[in-house]
Amino acid sequence: MKYDVVVIGAGLAGMTAALKSLIEGRRVVVIAAGENTLYYASGSLDLYGGKENPWAAVKRLESERPDHPYALIGTALIEESFRFLMGELETVCPYQENSGENVWVPTSLGGFRPSYLLPNGQFPAVSLKKKKVLVVGFSSYRDFNSRLVASGMVSRGCEARAIDLDLHYDKINCNSIDLAYYFDDHWPDLIKSLQETAKDVDCLAFPAVLGLNNFLDIHQNLQDALGRPVIEIPTLPPSVPGIRLSRAMLARIQQQGAEVIKGFPVISTRVSDDICLGVYIDTPGHPRYVEGDSFILATGGILGGGIVVSEKSVDEKVFGVPVEVPVNENQEYPYARCGLKANKRLQPLDKDRKVLYRNVFCAGRILGGYDPDLEHDGAGAAIATGYKAALEAGRGDS
Amino acid sequence: MISVTIKTGVLVIGGGITGAGILWDLALRGIDAVLIEQKEPAYGATGRCHGLLHGGCRYLVKDSAVAAECYRENKILQSVAKGAIENTGGYFVQVKGDDPGYVEQWLNLAGKTGIPVKEIDIQTAIKEEPLLAVQNIERVFTVPDAAVDPFDLTLMNLTGATQRGAKVFTNTRVEELIITGNQIRGAVVKDLASGESYSIHADIVVNAAGAWAASIAAKAGIRLNMKYGKGTLVVFAQRLTKRVINRLRKPGDGDIIVPAKSVCLLGTTDIPVSSPDDLDPTAAEITKMLNIGEEMFDHLSEKRILRTFAGIRPLYTGDNNNGEQNREISRGFAVINHEKDAVDGFYSIVGGKLTTYRLMAEQLVDVVAEKLGVKNPCQTAETVLPQPVAGQVKLAVEEPMLCECEQVTVQDLERACELPFCRDLHTIRKITRLGLGPCQGTFCIWRAVMLLYENQRISAAECRQLLQEFLAERGKGSCFTLWGDQLKQYELARGIYLNNFQLGDAADEI
Ligand SMILES: Cc1cc2nc3c(=O)[nH]c(=O)nc-3n(C[C@H](O)[C@H](O)[C@H](O)COP(=O)(O)OP(=O)(O)OC[C@H]3O[C@@H](n4cnc5c(N)ncnc54)[C@H](O)[C@@H]3O)c2cc1C
Ligand SMILES: Cc1cc2nc3c(=O)[nH]c(=O)nc-3n(C[C@H](O)[C@H](O)[C@H](O)COP(=O)(O)OP(=O)(O)OC[C@H]3O[C@@H](n4cnc5c(N)ncnc54)[C@H](O)[C@@H]3O)c2cc1C
Numbered sequence: 001m002k003y004d005v006v007v008i009g010a011g012l013a014g015m016t017a018a019l020k021s022l023i024e025g026r027r028v029v030v031i032a033a034g035e036n037t038l039y040y041a042s043g044s045l046d047l048y049g050g051k052e053n054p055w056a057a058v059k060r061l062e063s064e065r066p067d068h069p070y071a072l073i074g075t076a077l078i079e080e081s082f083r084f085l086m087g088e089l090e091t092v093c094p095y096q097e098n099s100g101e102n103v104w105v106p107t108s109l110g111g112f113r114p115s116y117l118l119p120n121g122q123f124p125a126v127s128l129k130k131k132k133v134l135v136v137g138f139s140s141y142r143d144f145n146s147r148l149v150a151s152g153m154v155s156r157g158c159e160a161r162a163i164d165l166d167l168h169y170d171k172i173n174c175n176s177i178d179l180a181y182y183f184d185d186h187w188p189d190l191i192k193s194l195q196e197t198a199k200d201v202d203c204l205a206f207p208a209v210l211g212l213n214n215f216l217d218i219h220q221n222l223q224d225a226l227g228r229p230v231i232e233i234p235t236l237p238p239s240v241p242g243i244r245l246s247r248a249m250l251a252r253i254q255q256q257g258a259e260v261i262k263g264f265p266v267i268s269t270r271v272s273d274d275i276c277l278g279v280y281i282d283t284p285g286h287p288r289y290v291e292g293d294s295f296i297l298a299t300g301g302i303l304g305g306g307i308v309v310s311e312k313s314v315d316e317k318v319f320g321v322p323v324e325v326p327v328n329e330n331q332e333y334p335y336a337r338c339g340l341k342a343n344k345r346l347q348p349l350d351k352d353r354k355v356l357y358r359n360v361f362c363a364g365r366i367l368g369g370y371d372p373d374l375e376h377d378g379a380g381a382a383i384a385t386g387y388k389a390a391l392e393a394g395r396g397d398s
Numbered sequence: 399m400i401s402v403t404i405k406t407g408v409l410v411i412g413g414g415i416t417g418a419g420i421l422w423d424l425a426l427r428g429i430d431a432v433l434i435e436q437k438e439p440a441y442g443a444t445g446r447c448h449g450l451l452h453g454g455c456r457y458l459v460k461d462s463a464v465a466a467e468c469y470r471e472n473k474i475l476q477s478v479a480k481g482a483i484e485n486t487g488g489y490f491v492q493v494k495g496d497d498p499g500y501v502e503q504w505l506n507l508a509g510k511t512g513i514p515v516k517e518i519d520i521q522t523a524i525k526e527e528p529l530l531a532v533q534n535i536e537r538v539f540t541v542p543d544a545a546v547d548p549f550d551l552t553l554m555n556l557t558g559a560t561q562r563g564a565k566v567f568t569n570t571r572v573e574e575l576i577i578t579g580n581q582i583r584g585a586v587v588k589d590l591a592s593g594e595s596y597s598i599h600a601d602i603v604v605n606a607a608g609a610w611a612a613s614i615a616a617k618a619g620i621r622l623n624m625k626y627g628k629g630t631l632v633v634f635a636q637r638l639t640k641r642v643i644n645r646l647r648k649p650g651d652g653d654i655i656v657p658a659k660s661v662c663l664l665g666t667t668d669i670p671v672s673s674p675d676d677l678d679p680t681a682a683e684i685t686k687m688l689n690i691g692e693e694m695f696d697h698l699s700e701k702r703i704l705r706t707f708a709g710i711r712p713l714y715t716g717d718n719n720n721g722e723q724n725r726e727i728s729r730g731f732a733v734i735n736h737e738k739d740a741v742d743g744f745y746s747i748v749g750g751k752l753t754t755y756r757l758m759a760e761q762l763v764d765v766v767a768e769k770l771g772v773k774n775p776c777q778t779a780e781t782v783l784p785q786p787v788a789g790q791v792k793l794a795v796e797e798p799m800l801c802e803c804e805q806v807t808v809q810d811l812e813r814a815c816e817l818p819f820c821r822d823l824h825t826i827r828k829i830t831r832l833g834l835g836p837c838q839g840t841f842c843i844w845r846a847v848m849l850l851y852e853n854q855r856i857s858a859a860e861c862r863q864l865l866q867e868f869l870a871e872r873g874k875g876s877c878f879t880l881w882g883d884q885l886k887q888y889e890l891a892r893g894i895y896l897n898n899f900q901l902g903d904a905a906d907e908i
Contacts, residue, residue, distance in 0.1 A: 040894065111862070143844065148848070172799075303890055309880065311688075374897075374902055
């Protein structure tokens with residue numbers, strides 16, 4: 001069977017691309033080696049930077065940094081891509097409207113980080129100002145310290161205090177996911193423990209562990225029962241809000257009729273001149289061959305597995321596209337902005353800036369020219385380039 | 399104004415293995431003593447060494463007296479410092495192309511010195527150590543080498559000494575020596591945490607500052623001729639060998655692998671440097687070592703590397719300074735009585751090895767005891783040191799865990815914090831091995847910081863600062879081996895701390 005669009009990689013970029021392709025009516029297959037970087041990310045979606053208005057920053061990047069993925073996409077399409085994804089997620093993993101400015105979200109370190117779109121449950125710090133916040137921790141969950149978070153909020157003008165609940169939970173060592181599964185069933189315990197204390201506060205803040213499968217219901221029920229807003233603070237990975245987003249997107253993709261092949265990497269390709277005909281997947285027994293009209297390469301960066309660094313070389317393994325490692329003014333980490341080079345259609349370029357494959361389009365962290373960790377543009381770049389790649393793939397170039 | 403706060407019999411400068419061993423020896427002889435360390439215990443060469451408890455074989459050809467000394471001390475430490483030692487045994491391996499004449503000379507001297515060396519057939523050796531490059535190997539010998547944890551060994555000596563009344567001040571630097579006439583009177587020290595200076599009065603001052611010994615002596619106007627050799631080590635994410643494995647040739651770069659708890663270390667190099675603080679490895683050194691290592695071990699450079707670091711070998715050149723290559727200078731040690739330099743009561747101890755620290759301490763304390771008129775003999779060869787604080791096997795009980803890689807529990811951290819000389823995260827990490835495994839602290843340093851905050855040992859601002867320091871230090875340890883899975887691990891840590899916790903750019907916060 002031949003697909004219209006073969007998406008390689010199921011991170012935020014690949015899944016956005018798949019969703020857009022499906023909505024456009026294409027036959028789509030998504031092939032993913034494994035889970036994605038959302039499992040570590042906070043679940044809030046960054047657009048760009050901190051204090052500067054992010055849209056102004058995007059405009060600035062278009063002229064100052066032509067290699068930045070945003071410069072390849074342009075403001076209008078970035079906005080369109082965000083609207084598209086928010087629409088798709090509305091019922092399964094809703095995000096809150098944004099006024100066009102960055103918002104500052106509390107962190108587990110008692111600080112704040114800038115972001116753009118927040119999932120239900122996360123709140124900007126300004127909305128907490130002057131409020132009485134109760135930060136709730138769990139004594140068996142040592143990745144989150146309620147006092148530390150409360151002290152950070154106090155230093156920013158909230159009246160926060162902390163309590164720790166003792167869960168009747170038999171694991172001595174638990175992480176965020178353990179707790180999230182626990183609360184999928186045991187969330188009513190929270191109401192019992194907090195009903196009285198909640199009366200004295202304006203809002204309750206929890207580590208982001210309030211359920212994995214039923215979060216939307218749990219969140220609503222908790223707010224209703226406690227009569228107060230309930231907020232979640234992103235934690236040390238694994239990130240429950242990130243996993244919720246990832247699962248919601250994958251479910252949506254499957255619901256829209258895509259085939260998903262997960263757990264096996266793409267190991268090689270069949271090409272004819274500058275056209276890719278198909279890819280081989282490392283399935284048990286013998287490799288499986290998948291044919292397609294267009295291919296979206298969204299295998300992530302170094303962490304995602306799209307870029308492989310050995311002692312002697314830096315490689316993109318699926319198509320062998322050369323990886324740029326720009327000389328870095330920021331000596332702290334030489335690979336911060338490394339990645340593939342693409343044209344405005346997101347086709348991969350070789351060293352001479354020539355299109356390598358006409359029907360391959362690159363999206364997400366596999367692209368070079370940006371550093372999500374310092375710039376706060378990871379999700380934005382993934383969504384915008386994923387969306388754009390789907391548009392280009394839909395044009396059918398082969 | 400400097401206020402006198404402390405009086406003691408002997409002031410020991412330097413909290414490396416030499417200083418710690420001296421403090422333990424003094425305490426056992428009932429001599430009142432204080433030890434001052436500018437950073438944390440084992441900050442210097444001790445914490446940056448290879449962890450090979452020499453059986454002596456490496457030095458047979460060069461200096462068989464030193465070899466015999468190592469062998470004797472090795473046996474003593476196996477009985478008194480069990481908790482810090484893993485008796486792995488060792489192989490000496492002759493690789494194709496290595497000088498067979500050297501091997502014959504070596505064998506001959508082993509016989510004469512009485513160090514038990516036995517040839518085994520290559521098939522047995524390969525079965526035991528499958529990483530050995532079979533096609534390259536000529537001969538293999540078993541030797542009495544062992545692995546020693548230098549952190550544990552230092553901390554056990556310090557713990558034993560403090561249990562017997564000695565005092566240890568970490569994060570405290572000796573600033574000046576106090577000398578009146580020809581007589582040493584003590585030192586002015588500075589608590590680096592509070593910034594406060596005070597003086598310690600002592601009858602005797604012992605300079606055990608390792609590579610920094612010359613700068614301490616200089617404070618008394620005395621010149622110590624020292625040379626510095628930088629040695630770089632590569633830490634792999636697993637134990638690649640069961641034993642210590644040594645190349646059987648004239649000692650050179652990259653020819654030893656030492657297993658160390660859950661990891662193993664390849665080393666070293668020896669590059670002349672001009673100062674004890676010249677601590678940065680270079681990419682070229684690491685490539686060179688991996689290449690040499692590949693002659694003895696298959697696929698070595700494909701193995702996951704956790705980090706690299708370097709230490710400085712302080713070599714006392716005595717009075718003749720004729721520009722020999724560093725490795726040629728004797729590894730023997732010297733106890734120097736500075737009475738000859740017109741400062742009475744001041745002693746320096748320089749050179750030596752981790753393996754021979756006990757003997758060095760014994761010889762120095764013999765001199766000091768005589769000076770003080772104390773008759774008690776040395777007891778360190780018979781007295782068993784206290785067990786290490788952390789790191790006991792805990793398979794049976796499920797305890798709250800901080801560090802999955804190194805199996806460090808909440809209790810381990812709490813016990814470490816209770817030690818009198820434990821003042822910072824560096825010391826905690828040396829005591830517990832927290833963050834030294836494959837994830838290199840990505841998760842457990844966070845948990846440790848949360849716990850320290852919970853126990854009110856640090857403030858919210860210090861949480862941030864500790865994590866920042868940790869990231870910076872980790873960046874330094876990883877920067878020459880950024881590849882493979884360990885690079886992914888590095889990206890994950892960078893994402894967590896810079897992206898999610900906004901540690902890079904505090905100024906940008908609201
Ligand atoms: C710790 C951390 C925290 C972050 N926090 C935030 C945040 O809070 N907000 C934000 O906006 N951004 C954040 N980012 C950045 C952002 O998460 C990433 O930039 C973004 O998710 C990357 O998405 P991606 O789809 O390009 O790649 P990935 O999510 O890495 O997905 C790559 C996919 O490709 C698959 N794959 C790889 N190789 C192959 C192959 N050969 N064959 C088949 N499949 C393959 C992988 O299995 C995976 O499914 C964070 C990043 C990190 C590391
Ligand atoms: C790379 C390398 C590998 C080695 N491998 C081995 C091995 O495998 N086996 C072996 O037996 N030996 C080995 N050695 C040798 C061994 O490490 C040293 O001989 C031994 O650790 C020296 O201990 P020390 O206490 O004398 O010095 P150090 O450990 O350097 O201690 C000196 C201490 O003095 C402190 N200090 C300095 N100035 C001041 C001041 N002004 N005030 C207060 N404190 C001060 C320093 O902070 C330091 O902690 C190796 C050495 C190196 C460099």
